[in-house]
Amino acid sequence: MTKKIAIYGKGGIGKSTTVSNIAAIYAKQGLKTLVIGCDPKADTTRTLCGKRIPTVVNTLKENKKPEKEDLIFKGYNGIQCVESGGPEPGIGCAGRGVIVAMKRLENLDVFSENFDVIIYDVLGDVVCGGFSVPLREKYADETFIVTSGEYMSLYAANNISRGILKLKSKLSGIILNSKGTSNEDEIVQEFSSLINTKIIGKINRSELIQISELDAKTVVEKYADSDETKEYEKLAQDILNYNNYSTPTPLDDEVLEEFFKKF
Amino acid sequence: MTKKIAIYGKGGIGKSTTVSNIAAIYAKQGLKTLVIGCDPKADTTRTLCGKRIPTVVNTLKENKKPEKEDLIFKGYNGIQCVESGGPEPGIGCAGRGVIVAMKRLENLDVFSENFDVIIYDVLGDVVCGGFSVPLREKYADETFIVTSGEYMSLYAANNISRGILKLKSKLSGIILNSKGTSNEDEIVQEFSSLINTKIIGKINRSELIQISELDAKTVVEKYADSDETKEYEKLAQDILNYNNYSTPTPLDDEVLEEFFKKF
Ligand SMILES: Nc1ncnc2c1ncn2[C@@H]1O[C@H](COP(=O)(O)OP(=O)(O)O)[C@@H](O)[C@H]1O
Numbered sequence: 001m002t003k004k005i006a007i008y009g010k011g012g013i014g015k016s017t018t019v020s021n022i023a024a025i026y027a028k029q030g031l032k033t034l035v036i037g038c039d040p041k042a043d044t045t046r047t048l049c050g051k052r053i054p055t056v057v058n059t060l061k062e063n064k065k066p067e068k069e070d071l072i073f074k075g076y077n078g079i080q081c082v083e084s085g086g087p088e089p090g091i092g093c094a095g096r097g098v099i100v101a102m103k104r105l106e107n108l109d110v111f112s113e114n115f116d117v118i119i120y121d122v123l124g125d126v127v128c129g130g131f132s133v134p135l136r137e138k139y140a141d142e143t144f145i146v147t148s149g150e151y152m153s154l155y156a157a158n159n160i161s162r163g164i165l166k167l168k169s170k171l172s173g174i175i176l177n178s179k180g181t182s183n184e185d186e187i188v189q190e191f192s193s194l195i196n197t198k199i200i201g202k203i204n205r206s207e208l209i210q211i212s213e214l215d216a217k218t219v220v221e222k223y224a225d226s227d228e229t230k231e232y233e234k235l236a237q238d239i240l241n242y243n244n245y246s247t248p249t250p251l252d253d254e255v256l257e258e259f260f261k262k263f
Numbered sequence: 264m265t266k267k268i269a270i271y272g273k274g275g276i277g278k279s280t281t282v283s284n285i286a287a288i289y290a291k292q293g294l295k296t297l298v299i300g301c302d303p304k305a306d307t308t309r310t311l312c313g314k315r316i317p318t319v320v321n322t323l324k325e326n327k328k329p330e331k332e333d334l335i336f337k338g339y340n341g342i343q344c345v346e347s348g349g350p351e352p353g354i355g356c357a358g359r360g361v362i363v364a365m366k367r368l369e370n371l372d373v374f375s376e377n378f379d380v381i382i383y384d385v386l387g388d389v390v391c392g393g394f395s396v397p398l399r400e401k402y403a404d405e406t407f408i409v410t411s412g413e414y415m416s417l418y419a420a421n422n423i424s425r426g427i428l429k430l431k432s433k434l435s436g437i438i439l440n441s442k443g444t445s446n447e448d449e450i451v452q453e454f455s456s457l458i459n460t461k462i463i464g465k466i467n468r469s470e471l472i473q474i475s476e477l478d479a480k481t482v483v484e485k486y487a488d489s490d491e492t493k494e495y496e497k498l499a500q501d502i503l504n505y506n507n508y509s510t511p512t513p514l515d516d517e518v519l520e521e522f523f524k525k526f
């Protein structure tokens with residue numbers, strides 16, 4: 001029974017960092033894992049493969065009939081990695097790369113292989129066009145939103161939960177990727193319950209995570225015995241074992257503003 | 264001769280804060296000013312009108328034939344304010360609100376009124392669909408990008424300049440909205456010249472700006488004699504007097520990464 005999860009959140013909030021590190025944990029545990037980057041930044045899998053891999057969109061420019069090995073690249077501990085990529089800004093839909101990538105992987109029967117875990121890392125600044133595909137087309141069964149205690153990321157989380165509601169999908173939980181701002185835990189805790197979900201796990205802010213990234217590695221690979229790795233272990237486990245979800249109750253913009261102001 | 268400028272930048276970087284404050288300066292100088300919010304967040308004009316105004320998209324749900332006064336609201340010192348709004352996340356294009364708003368204002372002959380300044384505040388996390396309209400359709404002649412020294416905002420700035428290049432539009436300059444990170448001035452200075460533009464002005468990080476926002480006012484209105492207001496005065500002047508622009512030379516993702524790493 002493949003665990004298919006989509007990770008959404010504001011740009012820069014820490015989706016790729018979270019996705020790559022929990023994927024590394026799953027791979028260490030011997031789980032057959034597929035990571036699909038659905039962010040035009042196309043850098044989700046950089047720390048898993050040690051460098052940026054070719055995107056599906058760019059590969060298709062040169063090769064009209066790509067095989068699996070032209071689109072999927074093996075990374076740390078055999079994790080299979082795909083980057084959708086995106087069209088040039090200003091032209092068509094930024095999410096078009098995701099639509100194209102999903103179709104190609106579908107046609108190559110990638111989704112019928114027996115992966116233990118499939119993780120989608122999806123841009124969440126807008127929830128439209130290709131970026132809603134993982135939810136809309138049921139490529140993912142569960143959605144987690146990465147946020148910090150900052151207003152901007154909560155605004156995005158609220159917006160994403162509107163998309164989830166609209167697309168009749170389910171919200172499994174909030175991943176708190178700490179920025180260390182004031183009252184952060186309390187703010188995110190209360191926000192989560194206001195939108196009818198809960199915090200599934202928390203990752204503390206840590207320089208080690210950034211240092212590993214500069215070395216194009218996950219902290220799980222580079223600092224295997226660190227507290228940081230233990231945190232990702234716990235989060236990966238909690239996500240894997242979690243089989244609950246809810247229909248979110250997004251807040252009106254004014255209500256979200258008022259909520260945030262009282263802190 | 265109407266000065267028509269578009270302000271782009273990553274979500275949360277400070278576009279609305281910059282736009283509302285320079286608009287307030289123009290209005291204080293007696294310039295007939297129109298501010299058009301092109302961000303689904305629809306809060307560009309909140310500090311100019313003292314509260315959130317109805318968006319064009321929402322107004323159209325109830326009123327199929329809106330007049331100017333249903334879409335344009337007067338704010339601080341007579342500034343005329345419009346919020347495009349956006350469709351529900353997950354449905355259609357997030358930028359659709361901008362397309363709809365522009366058409367409506369066009370049909371009501373708003374653009375043929377003799378404004379001295381028209382400022383577009385545009386989401387820049389993706390440069391597609393409606394969000395490229397201010398550039399594509401020549402609603403704006405000049406584009407400025409707001410950035411800080413943080414990688415995420417520079418990545419977005421670089422992406423936006425790709426959109427500008429693709430749409431055969433012009434980049435007038437970079438507005439440095441400081442986050443106070445290390446080597447910020449140097450990083451943004453060098454980035455600007457690498458993409459063939461320059462820093463048009465800088466706004467320092469200041470609590471006063473946030474305090475004013477909590478009071479739904481610009482710092483120009485609430486703290487008229489402050490250094491912060493003087494900074495916006497200088498920026499507004501420099502933007503108004505600036506009549507230069509360039510074709511940007513966006514960097515490849517890898518080149519941008521390397522550039523950032525050396526700091
Ligand atoms: N818990 C953390 N501690 C320290 N730095 C982090 C943490 N999570 C993310 N970062 C850093 O923040 C930046 C943005 O993270 P990233 O995962 O690329 O965001 P996203 O994929 O959401 O755009 C990266 O430089 C990353 O190293």
Ligand SMILES: Nc1ncnc2c1ncn2[C@@H]1O[C@H](COP(=O)(O)OP(=O)(O)O)[C@@H](O)[C@H]1O
Pocket residue numbers: 272273274275276277278279280281440441466467468469470472473476
């Ligand atoms: N120079 C500044 N100093 C302090 N706070 C700022 C500054 N510029 C913006 N901010 C704050 O940052 C947040 C995001 O700014 P905003 O203008 O809404 O961003 P955007 O419109 O780009 O999404 C706001 O809370 C705003 O008050």
Ligand code: SF4
Pocket residue numbers: 092093094095096126127128129130131355356357358359389390391392393394
């Ligand atoms: S659907 Fe979303 S990603 Fe696609 S063009 Fe519209 S705003 Fe851009």
Ligand SMILES: [Mg+2]
Pocket residue numbers: 015016017039041043044121
């Ligand atoms: Mg990412």
Ligand SMILES: [Mg+2]
Pocket residue numbers: 278279280302304306307384
């Ligand atoms: Mg804004």
